[in-house]
Amino acid sequence: NQFCNAGIEYGESSCGVSSSSSKILIKGGTVVNAHREEVADVYVKDGIIVAVKPNIKVGDDVTVLDATGKFVMPGGIDPHTHLAFEFMGTETIDDFFSGQAAALAGGTTMHIDFVIPVSGSLTAGFEAYEKKAKKSCMDYGFHMAITKWDEVVSKEVEIMVRDKGINSFKFFLAYKGALMINDELLLEGFKKCKSLGALAMVHAENGDAVYEGQKRMIELGIFGPEGHALSRPSLLEAEATARAIRLAGFVNTPLYVVHVMSIDAMEEIATARKKGQRVIGEPVVSGLALDESGVWDPDFVTAAKFVMSPPIRASGHDKALQAALSTGILQLVGTDHCSFNSTQKALGIDDFRNIPNGVNGIEERMHVVWDIMVESGQISVTDYVRITSTECARIFNIYPRKGAILPGSDADIIIFNPNSSFEITAKSHHSRSDTNVYEGRRGKGKVEVTIAGGRIVWENDELKVVPGSGKYVEMPPFTYLFNGIDKGDAEYLSSHRAPVKRFKSTD
Ligand SMILES: NC(=O)NCCC(=O)O
Ligand SMILES: [Zn+2]
Numbered sequence: 078n079q080f081c082n083a084g085i086e087y088g089e090s091s092c093g094v095s096s097s098s099s100k101i102l103i104k105g106g107t108v109v110n111a112h113r114e115e116v117a118d119v120y121v122k123d124g125i126i127v128a129v130k131p132n133i134k135v136g137d138d139v140t141v142l143d144a145t146g147k148f149v150m151p152g153g154i155d156p157h158t159h160l161a162f163e164f165m166g167t168e169t170i171d172d173f174f175s176g177q178a179a180a181l182a183g184g185t186t187m188h189i190d191f192v193i194p195v196s197g198s199l200t201a202g203f204e205a206y207e208k209k210a211k212k213s214c215m216d217y218g219f220h221m222a223i224t225k226w227d228e229v230v231s232k233e234v235e236i237m238v239r240d241k242g243i244n245s246f247k248f249f250l251a252y253k254g255a256l257m258i259n260d261e262l263l264l265e266g267f268k269k270c271k272s273l274g275a276l277a278m279v280h281a282e283n284g285d286a287v288y289e290g291q292k293r294m295i296e297l298g299i300f301g302p303e304g305h306a307l308s309r310p311s312l313l314e315a316e317a318t319a320r321a322i323r324l325a326g327f328v329n330t331p332l333y334v335v336h337v338m339s340i341d342a343m344e345e346i347a348t349a350r351k352k353g354q355r356v357i358g359e360p361v362v363s364g365l366a367l368d369e370s371g372v373w374d375p376d377f378v379t380a381a382k383f384v385m386s387p388p389i390r391a392s393g394h395d396k397a398l399q400a401a402l403s404t405g406i407l408q409l410v411g412t413d414h415c416s417f418n419s420t421q422k423a424l425g426i427d428d429f430r431n432i433p434n435g436v437n438g439i440e441e442r443m444h445v446v447w448d449i450m451v452e453s454g455q456i457s458v459t460d461y462v463r464i465t466s467t468e469c470a471r472i473f474n475i476y477p478r479k480g481a482i483l484p485g486s487d488a489d490i491i492i493f494n495p496n497s498s499f500e501i502t503a504k505s506h507h508s509r510s511d512t513n514v515y516e517g518r519r520g521k522g523k524v525e526v527t528i529a530g531g532r533i534v535w536e537n538d539e540l541k542v543v544p545g546s547g548k549y550v551e552m553p554p555f556t557y558l559f560n561g562i563d564k565g566d567a568e569y570l571s572s573h574r575a576p577v578k579r580f581k582s583t584d
């Protein structure tokens with residue numbers, strides 16, 4: 078009985094309740110959820126939030142953290158990362174330990190990574206990622222890419238959803254000759270996703286046209302990193318976004334567009350949403366906070382670190398994406414953390430087509446988004462919680478276990494001091510990379526404490542992380558995006574006339 082002792086509600090008490098070392102009381106902070114904020118204490122025991130209310134009293138065996146004047150918020154959930162990803166002839170510099178340690182130092186307590194099939198096999202891909210993730214120090218989930226289609230893959234998709242806790246599948250419309258799939262596969266995949274209540278995701282760029290654009294650059298003698306941006310303009314992102322949206326509409330299944338980088342793609346999403354289609358748009362921090370000037374830097378190391386796909390766009394797209402996020406056209410923020418160091422980026426020193434695509438962000442997301450969205454006055458603190466944590470948990474069906482500070486939720490919590498400040502440099506970050514696309518960036522606000530699974534893992538600028546302590550979070554199908562979707566099918570059928578009956582002529 079946790080309430081048995083007058084004056085001591087939680088923890089070691091005179092009535093013999095055994096204590097555990099993992100009891101934490103966060104006192105006096107402003108607790109922020111996506112739906113409301115309130116001044117309250119938060120009591121955590123054995124990895125779970127037990128109570129959220131004012132003036133909680135505890136015994137001496139409880140670690141007390143004073144959060145007066147600070148925000149107590151759900152840890153960030155990054156919906157889009159690539160750790161230990163074998164890509165473009167190398168492997169990302171951050172694996173499941175270093176990437177997650179960096180995340181925790183920046184206030185993110187869960188991420189969802191992309192399992193890449195092995196020679197098209199989802200089962201082999203899942204097993205490989207299970208191994209990679211064994212060293213995890215924070216909770217994680219998996220999306221899965223689909224790179225080929227046949228009866229075996231179709232069955233594997235069912236197994237992933239029913240037995241392996243995967244509820245989202247990604248289709249790459251770019252990376253010709255590697256991950257790219259065609260429209261026939263996309264349609265098969267969409268149909269399968271719909272039948273299982275799994276969310277279809279797309280990397281939306283027209284890969285055939287990108288290939289053509291790359292050839293054009295080479296013919297013009299442009300071999301440097303700027304050729305990357307020039308070869309894949311935003312119209313190719315818009316074309317693929319529009320195509321995926323229309324095909325998802327044709328199948329009547331919800332769609333999630335990853336890394337929306339341009340006004341053109343964002344407007345396709347806005348139009349579809351206005352018509353009532355269930356489309357989720359995910360901007361990433363690099364697209365919200367940077368512009369393409371980086372890839373034009375005369376220094377190759379500097380320019381190459383900004384190479385990602387779709388490319389970081391010209392100034393103006395960043396502000397428009399921020400506005401779309403603040404008005405609900407786009408719903409949540411990811412990072413697409415896919416970090417390569419300068420030696421790896423140098424694989425493309427003579428030809429931009431060989432520069433491994435990807436930028437960092439898993440450690441920086443919470444600070445940079447606070448700076449550009451909250452500190453700038455574009456969104457409220459509750460909206461900040463929604464776009465960095467809660468909406469991700471809702472979309473991937475793990476709310477309110479994740480994405481909330483409520484009794485019964487996992488104790489993934491940050492204490493954020495809005496009056497402190499942050500500074501980003503490759504010298505002090507926790508990623509293994511020797512570069513950072515946000516190098517030198519400063520701003521107001523700082524994640525002072527991160528609690529993951531009920532453990533204090535980041536405090537006083539020090540990380541205390543344990544490999545193997547992170548748990549795999551299974552994500553069930555039929556997220557809220559599927560609610561009532563079949564009514565759309567019925568409407569589609571009723572809007573078409575009954576088949577015409579034709580009779581053979583008798584004479
Ligand atoms: N985005 C990027 O450049 N690298 C990661 C792979 C992907 O998401 O396309
Ligand atoms: Zn992508």
Ligand SMILES: [Zn+2]
Binds near residue numbers: 157158159413415
């Ligand atoms: Zn990605």
